Amino acid sequence: MRRQASTRRDGWEKTVEEQGLAYHRSAHPVHLARPYWDEGVHYVFGMDEVLDLERQVEELHAMCLEAVEHVIASGRQGDFAIPAWARPEVEASWRRRDPHVFGRFDLRYDGRGPAKLLEYNADTPTSLVESSVVQWFWLKDVHPGDDQWNSIHERLVQRWRELPLQSGPAHFAWTNMDETGEEAMTLGYLQETAEQAGLVTAAVAMEDVGWDARALRFVDMENRVIRTLCKLYPWEWAVADPFGPRAVAQQVSMTWIEPLWKMLLSNKALLAVLWEMYPGHPNLLPAYLDGPRDLPAHIVKPLLGREGAGMRVVTPAGTQSTEGDYGAEGHVYQEFRELPDFDGWRPVLGAWVVGDEAAGLGIRETSGLITDDTSSFVPHRIA
Template sequence: MSHRTTSSVFGTLLGYAPGGVAAYSCDYESASDAQYPKRSAFRSYLDGIYMGYKWQCVEFARRWIYLNHGYIFDDISMAYDIFQLRSVRDVVTNSRLPLQAFANGSKSPPQPGSLLIWDQGGEFSETGHVAIVTEVFADKLRVAEQNLDHEIWPEGCNYSRELPATTTQEGEYWLQCSFNDATILGWMTQTDNSLYAQPTIATDKQLFALRSRYAKAQVDPQKSWLNVANEDEAAYVKAMHGDKLSAVSADQYRYYTLSETAQLTLQRATNELHGLFMHATDYVLENPALLDKFNLPRAILGKIRQSWDNRLNQLITSRFDFSMTPQGLKVYEYNCDSASCYMESAKIQGKWAHHYGVHEGQDSGKDLFNNLVNAWRKSQAKGLVHILHDCDPEEIYHALFIQQTLKSAGIASKMVSGISSLKWDPQGNILDVQGESIHWVWKTWSWETALDQIRSECEADQALGEHYEPAWERGQTPRLADILLHKNIMIFEPLWTLIPSNKAILPVLWSLFPNHPLLLQADFELNADLQASGYVTKPIVGRCGANIQLVDQDQDIIEATGGGFAAQEQIYQALFPLPLVDGYYVQVCTFTAAGKYAGSCLRVDASMIISKESDCMALRFVNDEALLSQQAVIN
């Protein structure tokens, strides 16, 4: 609006919307470091309910409808995703209320309190935008919002701006956007009346069914198809004892398919769940009683908080594990720390498909390598990155694959097998065998491996408090914990990934987002609901499917694994079995690069529990119509 001339600093009161709900400036560049010293200070809560980031458009919209109506919409990745929602949650009753979407030009005009939604693009390039409708006229509409221009609203107005509107003779209500390069999708209204609303198209459940397929037999099945001149591929061939994707000879021709709709669902779920896990991580770090349940050494809690405040956006790799069936999509857990299977997804399955002549659909990991390269380019790693790995064959090829992504990102790296060649220098820095200081590290070891080395000494010395620092002696070999917790060494993945990777996060998520469609009920204690549904016991810290027990509705153990994590505290999660497809239980995994969806893969096993020995198999995303027509022929 032309009469606005003054941009306000972050947090300035801009005005009050109907109901007395305040709107604030979201000019992040002017935010005070003293008032907002860490990232968690930017998170907005009301009555213990997370509203969003201060003072973004989504935060205002959620806070306004909560204060005025007592319900909230689900967490979304971007503001434009709100247009896909079809319900809101009444906070008091924990029930779902219908939310109708009306496209711009609908014969059902917006109402005061409707959510006005902009698509991504132009002025709202990546995020879209949301505003609250305050008044509706035949020729204009007024809205209240945050994170547009950071300017104080006109005096005496309970809205931020007006949008021109046109009502046609047919009764269509059209809004004109203030920006030539932005698009108004429409408005969302909480009502039972669906007349003129966007239809909720029921997705055929068969689009979420995994299917087993087979490539054509090869004339020369022993022919090599991986290039052993490449170090990572040579290491993979050595680990697998040949050019193969599956360790089972009978499965060399087998692959699986999912629909493009399933792919889009996995992408949206991954991005949304990453946000939920990050919110839960912040919530845990702000609640000492919850943090105690994660069984972390007290001496490193300060470092974890510092890592969270300083390195929230420094995640490179992470992996979600899902069960996808026609009955729904549910996440089991989030592997933020030292996630595996990247090379199998990004490189091996694509070469397998080329060799075996599989052209059906698209390779589920085709963009993963480039997404990782872009994540490294955006990271703070500017100098030499030391890649620390163990002598495990899988870790070796995984580390060599990551080295290729670093090389493509223009970042120099050096492989370090084990840590016996590393030494302390006189100043307390850690040097490699050539005498170069270590400042940036990517590792295959989990953080928990390092924590095991310091738990006993931290527990014995209560004076350490939350201020653990490695002890060092010139010329001596540092321990893994000394390297990973060194104040002058930046580790990928960051220390804060200990929180979302710990299974104790699962009950926290369920308490924060009860009945969320992507989550399984989880609790720190076994309760009647879990017993009635069947449940899974998991150690809060564990790897590769170790020490897991599946219990059915009759309280009979239907599957269990051993391992080295039996002494860990446990959580209980609702039983939602993997689909059994052509003799294998199949788990869908999605990868992130810098916290965003980057690709997918499959893990399969004759057991209901996926473990370190479970095979990876190729996954192809197939056009919906083609997949359904194949199914019709089969039937």
Template sequence: MRRIAMRERSDWRATAERYGFRFHTIDGEPYWDETACYAFTLAQIEDDIETPTAELHAMALDLVGDVVANEGLMRRLAIPEPFRDWIADSWRAREPHLYGRMDFSYDGNGPAKLLELNYDTPTALYEAAFFQWVWLEEQIACGALAQGVDQYNLIQENLIDAFATIARALPEPLYLSAASDSDEDQGTIAYLDDCARQAGLATRRIAIEDIGLAADGRFTDLDDHPIEALFKLYPLEFMFGEAFGKALPGSRCQLIEPPWKAILSNKGILPLLWEKYPDHPNLLPSFFHDGGSLPKGWVRKPLLSREGANIELHRESGDWLRTDGPYVDGPFVRQQFHPLPQFDGRHALVGSWVVGDRASGIGMRDDATPITRDSSHFVPHIIE
């Protein structure tokens, strides 16, 4: 594994705009970064990322069954009581799911270490599934990359397959929703809308704030039509705390991602995985904040934080780093500190995608700091 300097395409911004990638620049700074790419060998991809991703996914699904059968574990994950039966029922019904992303620390040597699961509203999908593939094809076409260079990227074709499978158990149309003021979220659901249509699903789009609630407890669109199937790029825990959230269990609306994903999107899954699979080579020692012992180097994470918010990182040397955010009240988990590898001064994170139940590809993020944030760059990758 290495980071290779690359020449930017002179028209990459125009290309991004043409393909609907309007969040390629954030607050005047590049989010998409093609001044470099990360290069892997095929063995690194297959043995160190793809295989562990599939294994960890199966382990995580197995753990969901444990949690829904144990009221104490539901409490440990701070899942509000009014939603626990709803979540458990969705698992017992095996309501279908679409995708998720695991974040790994991996330097090309030794086992990749799982840092967290993003299994409810994972972002960086469009750029991983589609735009980095466009970059690869254009770089090969212009001779910047050799013929035969590949990419670990089956994300889009697996998304279409997964939507086709979901369609057999889903009422139509499928509504796709996100906050109207987020270019990234709107771009992501536009991409997923296209994938769903390619799979043969009838779809409609609606902003999350435009969803209504009828007198009979059903969610409705702007024309007062009932919404029976909803892909929502909006966190379940946000919904739990909002007025309309109380209507979720009785709404007769099938969600993608399903309610049981609230268990896997919760960082409390990390100590539960460690407890069930201690010393697994791809796991780091993790504990709820009020228990367990760790060496001097550790990272504290809120159960429900996103985009690197409210992370507290303590190195073995004694120095520490903290990020701000809205998740100050916790509860928290602590995980053994395992540094992200540095390449050319950038801290690199591997985002490994699971679509349906298949390991499907990766997207690389890097940052000048050890904590990956919403402003971290997305950098394409290749298999040499």
């Protein structure tokens, strides 16, 4: 693994926008000189290195599924701040093995040792368009003879074909709260992969999903019953909304992507449970729910935090924190290891899982200790 300078393509801004990255300006803080999509640099991997990372990712995913079983069997959903009324339905969703499509691991990796799990974005993973599409076309334009860890698109199409979906259109729902356009473009891309798999689809805003009181079903603006709903609206938000009990009660009659049981994987309490189950595992960092214990350097993460908000890094040299409204739900205390330094920039590897298989890689860089919404996405290749 090495970081290498690149020459940006002429008119790259228009190119990436035409490929679906229409939000590369709006989703990035305007005061930053560095663009969100930065093809002025990229990372280079060896094939053996990527094959080994694929193995590690699939092992982590299998461990996470074992952790879901452990949490449910031992009655520990309360550690994940899941409301008591929703816990039986989370368990039922898992027992049915309600189908899942995709997720993204965030990993610390320096090219020398095992990757370390930082978190699992298993319910509402983003950076999908840039990982699957935009960096692939960059590779074809700039390094056509090289390869890339990227079978995301093909695996998504195949995964939609595998799902036992009910008849009728599959609905893809964004929320009007997203002013950047990232959520709409991500769901639009997912909808495209579903259509390539042969599904009939429809787009709808979450705010426009209605309730048919007679049929006791969710409907769209044309009063069509919604039988499959793919969303990026987090389950922890949904269960707290007025329609939450209805959504939870509809688990049997609808297919939700992602399913309700993914609440247990998208929650950072998972990190502590994994460390309990697999202490000393080379892909894990020590993590606890009751405090930092004997960790001299640790990071305090809200269980439901997003984009690096509300975190606190504590080291013998001092404390750094980020602003955010998360944390009322509780925290996890994870050993802190600085992200590796490549020319003053620190990458986080976003390793994608589709179904139960490793599918590709996206890389975000930051100059600080915490990867937040100021990070930039950079492409990669396999030499």
